[in-house]
Amino acid sequence: MYLRKTQRRNKDGSAVRYVQLANNRRVDGQTQAEVLVNLGREDRLDLDALRRLVASINRYLGEDDDVTAPLGTQAGPLQVESSRPIGTIWLLDQLWKLLGIDTALARHLDGRRFRTDVERVLFALVANRAVAPGSKLAAGEWATRDVVIPGLPELDGNNQALRAMDLLIEGDATGAVQETVFFAAAHLLNLEVDLIFFDTTSTYFERDGEDEESDEALRRFGHSKDHRKDLPQIVIGLAVTREGIPVRCWVWPGNTSDTTVITQVKDDLRTWRLGRVVTVADSGFSSEANLAYLTRAGGHYITGVKMRETSKKADAALARQGRYQEVRDNLRVKEVRLDGDPGRRWVVCHNPAEAARDAERREQQLTAISDELERIAQARTADAKKAKDKAAKTGKRPVKPNDAVHRKAECALRDHPSLGRWLKQHPTTARLSIDRAKVAAESRLDGKYLLATSDPDLSAEDVALGYKNLLEAERSFRTMKSTLYLRPVFHRLDERIRAHVLLCWLALLLIRVAERRTGTTWRTIRNELGRIHQVTLAGPAGRLQQTTRITDTQARLFKDCGVPMPPKMSGIQTTE
Template identity: 60%
Template sequence: MFLRFTSRTNADGSVVRYVALAHNRRVDGRVRPDVLMNLGRTDQVDVAGLRRLAASINRHYGDGDTDPGGETSTVTGAAPLELIDARTTGSVWLLEQLWQRLDVAAAVRAATDARRFTTNMERVLFALVANRAIAPMSKLSAAEWVREDAAIPGLSTMDDDHAYRAMDLLVDADTQGRVQEAVFFAVANLLNLEVDLLFFDTTSTYFERDTEDDGDDAFRRYGHSKDHRHDLPQIVIGLAVTKEGIPVRCWCWPGNSNDQAVLTEVRDDLRDWKLGRVITVVDRGFTSADNLAYLRRAGGHYIAGMRMRDGNPLVEQVLARQGRYQHVRDNLRVKEIRLEATDIRFVICHNPEQAQRDQAQRDEAIARIHAELARIAEQRTRDADRPRGDKTRARNEAAHVRAECALRDHPTLGRWLTQQTNGRLRVNAGKVKTEARLDGKYLIATSDPHISAEDAALGYKNLLEAERGFRDLKTQLLLRPVFHRLEHRIRAHVLICWLALLLTRVAERGSGETWRNINRQLGRITQVTLAGPAGTVTQTTPLNPGQKAIYQALSIQPPARVTTFNPS
């Protein structure tokens, strides 16, 4: 039983409150309050009489504790509630709403409707993605996180078998294609993104093992490591993002794949989505003549970074052309160059601040070289002036040669040196002069005849969004270490990380906060379950202003204060 309060507004605007003694009873499966006794208006009720009644009930059925005045210290005499469970819910709830809004749940359900699973695989897959975004851990630990720590809507329990089954389902060719395509168009429509400009780049991630997989079609292979771990087998990961930084598709290739060989597959996959006019933005690693020609098929266009130091005669002509720079931003100037022999437009970009940094670094390197060459020459002269035997002189000369070889092979200083016919080293003045011409500059080419030089330059700078996505995959979402051995499980792991990156990027863009801050704020919202004589109730802790602001910015209704009530 409990006290039930109601109110009535009079014609003059005054509000009158009434109190009644009531209890809950179940009618047709629903709990309804049933009034046992009306006690009247709250301002006229006999409060002292109610206290005496509560004290009498407590003396006969309670713990018997009374205060010095003869009344019980517990007014109602109710047994205390016991906290039996507490789970994090704030960040999970936000990701759940974005998961539904981006049609990921609908795409997964559509792919699994014809299959029979005892567990909702769409819920398991969401749990894995949420775990990767909130508290990245192994699949076995993620299952424990779902059972003990997180409140996943529609999923009360999960084990590692469920996790692996969901991963196998995600990497299925049909499911993977549906999910990625549904996500792409849902994100574009929801956020009103410009999908005619897509940025593509690749990275690699390694495995903590000594040898690569066997066979010509092996997946974990040695290759060019962008993590500088050439001693470990790896895979190559590709990512396509919009200029707003939203990752819309990802790819995986064997570890020995090179950038020049994967671009055709990327272009074909994006062409299947029938996007219409698309400009693909790629870095210098993809700018072979065949790749650039392939990007122009079916009316496509590209913005590509060009190598300025590989001796390409076309690039040399562009760099030799005179012209006036156009000021674009505080730290960016552009100059468009057109050549008669081609319809490709070239844009030279110049950053004055970067030019100063390049010159300072080069001057420092040249100074270090001169100092080291002077030290070697001085030591050689000193040793020559000392009367010593032939063996000692030979040993000293060998030491001088080793010092010169170490300087010549130095990873940053060796590029400024040239070796003379007598074996001695000197600074390559021609190299220094050539590099000085390139200080603060980079060259891009575009096949689009309509885009302005300014938009092409700024568009290419946005390629940094793809690099930021890779950085967050590896640090914030802990893409590695990867403990999976089978190829389809590795691919599924990458897809789960991609989905987590997608949800966090959408949350960041909508709220204007970093995901680290969002997760920290919403992670303090807890769902607690209390048990007492009347039954059990599950409710969430109240929200502070910062947490409310995040939900409001993303147009997401916060989790309900009371989610379930089970009367005993």
């Protein structure tokens, strides 16, 4: 059924329009319009009666009445005061409550009363990282003027944000809040926590020097994974599940070595009583002391092993003969057990496609080296011939040509970051040549990587695929640095640096939960729900907030996340 208009013309040429309620039906295979009700001339319609009819139909369908009509009556029209996005913030807020983060923070604050709702301020800071990351001062203006933060009318300046950050990490709150939130997420998403993936990264500060007030200060120079060795930094550790859900984060001084942090990670997670846990880490954490510590209290590990460093056990595992087992099109595995090492299993993994790429890349580099060595040799020969010809013309003894230019070219080739590894320098002549023994040794490692595990139950296939999931930790770091703008950090106090990382961790958690429940990237979710606005309308009879129409795609995102949609009407205020 639908409303349609018809018209007729009077003798004087004027048009008269009529409104009808019609319905289409098929007669003899053709669609014909059937008039159900003649509502009368368009210029004489009772519009209030039509509105009451629409309201009655809405009530029957279970939808709210349109309450904007009484506010803009004959006394004057409605005016739009503001329009701000609410969709993405609403989703994050509902997930925030669903994971019990608000409850965990309330428990941490221990019933203390503040002039500002600290929990709402912290949510605004987390939402700002996920939607439009900026400084804490910019986050206050963003939360007050640019978006709708439920329960937070405004965020007054920078002081409230910094005070909330101080309260977030007060005492032992960091570990307690993370533990409560993680177990809520594990229960909500039915997460598997038998494998915990751990990795570290670094992030820098825009300042010239490191902190000198204390030896335990966070901002220190160290090995930068951001390729900014000129700036002080901190080291961040992150543990995630195989689904990419963050478990916990840590912050250490920028000069901290990877081999020194695994004991703290093990101790902190052990207090959570996760049950049977296999820690997955890369080769940077595979010292014998760390591996022994990970096996305490029934724990186990899966770790990468450095193949190019001197290790008799690694060499023995790679040299052991055996048949590979096909796991996937691009992965074969072979399990090896060594005598004298009964508590450890070795898994050799081979990727045929990667082996072909390694061989092709190496051949290209060797060709470039050969061409450069040939060019240098020809240049030397040409200089020698030129000197000899000049001596023959002048009748003088030939002068030995200056070899400094050619030696400089050889030094540049030897010190090249990718080509120099294939060269060796002869002790007598100091000439360069390709190290064929190094080439043969590297060719045996094409497409291979070596794993070690202490778990006696996991199959070689599960070990290999479990280690590949370590990419989830690396993906989380990329999200924190790009989407959440973790870097550069502009805080000075150590406590606020830790709070900044924890805010990014909470934002990452909300993002991963939304992605997992919807099967959609956060960028798509953010852009789609960002089109939902809350419009503030004001009229002579009062004011209210109305949410723009929600599309089927947007409704599906809310449904997949298991949260309700924003209300159509809210904040109704009348002048009576």
